[in-house]
Amino acid sequence: MLAMNRYPQEYVDACRREITAQVDAFRTLGSAPTVHDFEPMFFNNLLLRLEHHFVHRTRTLEKKDGNPLNEVRVVAMSLLSNGGVMGTDKAIRLDPATSVLKLRVGDPIALREADFLALSAAFFADLEAKFV
Template identity: 50%
Template sequence: MLCVNNYTQKYIDECRSRVAAQVSAYQTLVVAVRNQAATDVPLLNAAIEAFEPHFFNNMALTLECYFVHRARAIEKKDGNPLNEVRMLCNSMVNNNNRMCADKTIKFDPAKSVLKYQIGDEIRLNEADFIRLSSAYFAEIESKYL
């Protein structure tokens, strides 16, 4: 597929809606399980904590997939949220969930959304993903509309 220089607002809104629906499904599941399983709360909390990073790491991969063909010249290489998601996803897929450098991106952890350092284990939680996806969609809209 050729690179994409712009996306319609409709497409961006549909992707945002799909992401919101998946986050909402996660939240509904957690609330329902917590309401049903009041007998062994520590075990339940441990199960949710174990599941959460798998779910939200995969949600980051989903974000990247929606806009994977975006033009890199428009994206830039300045460490913006699009670069951050690209690096997170490449690290998850190719570096066993450990943040790795990308020599083509000027990444500064202090200026990033999630502040991951090179070598950190990537374990996104709900709050991380919501912050990251909000910044990601804002950057998509600012550069590709």
């Protein structure tokens, strides 16, 4: 697939609805201890799904300044290629102090619902500002 410079608003809205539906499904599980243990696995995987929907976005428009699009990209790559431990992308200036999740290189990635919701909201806002 070619790099994407624009996403139709309808596509972004459909992806947002799909992500929201999965969060809603997770919430129906309740608060049992097993759900608490399952939560990071679920939200780590949901972050991968979010990244996959927009994986072909062009880096020129995305920029490399540590924005939420960059953060999702680096967290997803860390989950897939770094054993679930926060890594780096030498082309991206991701500063933990100004990032949404505040993850530092070497931190284990174990997203909770609040983490995912904060990052996905920032991701969609940045995506719509740059790609819609």
